[in-house]
Ligand SMILES: [Ca+2]
């Protein structure tokens with residue numbers, strides 16, 4: 001992290017006036033500086049205007065994969081950030097899913113998870129036909145990773161669906177490609193080719209005709 005970056009950070013932070021989240025879009029955008037410390041902004045872009053939806057979230061550890069939406073439908077924006085650290089219950093460094101909620105203009109911890117089912121590689125909030133969910137890529141074993149969907153249930157996440165092993169996939173990106181309010185996802189296979197999935201049944205299924213295409 002250079003001094004120039006920190007100068008820009010300080011200016012940007014000073015320019016942001018926290019306010020209650022008045023969402024015009026269901027999926028706000030996130031900007032993340034991985035750090036450490038990690039700094040995440042949540043904002044929406046509408047008609048060429050960029051509107052911050054809260055103050056910057058700063059976490060002293062390295063971070064990745066900031067993702068925001070209203071996870072539990074209470075009208076308050078929730079922010080997912082993966083942070084790389086040890087925990088009291090898991091002394092090995094790893095990626096932890098930390099969730100914050102925007103309350104009275106501040107990011108308040110909602111769930112600072114120590115682990116999920118398997119070692120966590122990547123994660124994002126997604127919109128499914130059943131509502132918002134946490135989608136993870138987890139390491140199932142040597143050379144194998146896969147997708148798992150979790151539902152928020154008051155305090156913590158409940159595993160709802162686990163897909164088949166996919167090999168070494170990474171690069172999770174989320175976008176509503178057809179504008180129906182349900183997110184499609186893209187991953188990179190071990191060889192670097194993009195593979196696309198759509199929500200189907202209780203989880204995600206490969207979209208065969210988009211298997212080798214570049215995402216729009
Ligand atoms: Ca919420």
Ligand SMILES: [Ca+2]
Nearest residue numbers: 176178180182
């Ligand atoms: Ca869609």
